[in-house]
């Protein structure tokens with residue numbers, strides 16, 4: 001069971017965007033980190049990032065544990081219906097919807113997802129006996145980040161022990177009040193055709209400005225530290241995929 005002192009990791013992909021200054025005293029445009037456009041990612045599928053995200057958020061710290069991914073309802077809805085809730089992780093979806101329609105939708109998605117995964121597993125190995133130590137797929141609907149953390153601790157031990165905790169979208173700003181060490185695993189995304197100029201992505205949703213700022217107690221992690229956090233080698237080198245380059249970096253804020 002993950003102790004309450006275990007870190008909360010924010011995992012995100014961002015891209016630099018020049019936006020008009022909001023400060024009349026300083027009219028110069030500022031660079032912000034874009035994370036979304038029209039309720040989804042600002043770029044077409046980037047395989048290197050998607051597979052990194054899937055591996056890192058699914059990789060449980062030890063057999064018999066399952067990681068949790070905490071997100072806002074809009075982030076949950078941004079995942080293609082046939083893929084949600086994301087497999088081999090416990091999704092905690094934050095919504096203030098009290099009508100129960102979000103909860104009902106998630107329960108229906110989970111039922112279909114489990115049926116599909118069971119059918120795939122059965123097709124793979126006849127008489128498949130579900131490996132009790134394998135990560136499970138589950139989903140809970142909660143009203144806040146704090147209630148997500150509380151409810152996830154309660155789940156831990158009933159069906160599976162809780163592994164790592166990730167915030168994957170929507171409620172990044174809410175972690176300020178969380179009394180845990182905070183980590184950021186960030187994929188930097190830049191669109192830069194070979195030998196050409198950078199072509200910024202259009203974004204309408206941005207990463208909180210004061211995160212990663214040294215003045216707020218954040219520090220950059222080395223590639224070695226980041227590799228230990230995620231359980232695979234991360235070099236911090238830029239990786240080219242078509243017109244896009246990606247680089248995985250880490251930051252940490254000790255409470």
Ligand SMILES: C[C@H]1COc2c1c(Oc1cccc(C#N)c1)cc1nc(N)nc(N)c21
Nearest residue numbers: 011012013049050053054079086168169187
């Ligand atoms: C799930 C959405 C929202 O958050 C994220 C998503 C994402 O896209 C998908 C879409 C469908 C399935 C999967 C999977 N598995 C990923 C990629 C992400 N990449 C980074 N680096 N960080 C995040 N927070 C990400």
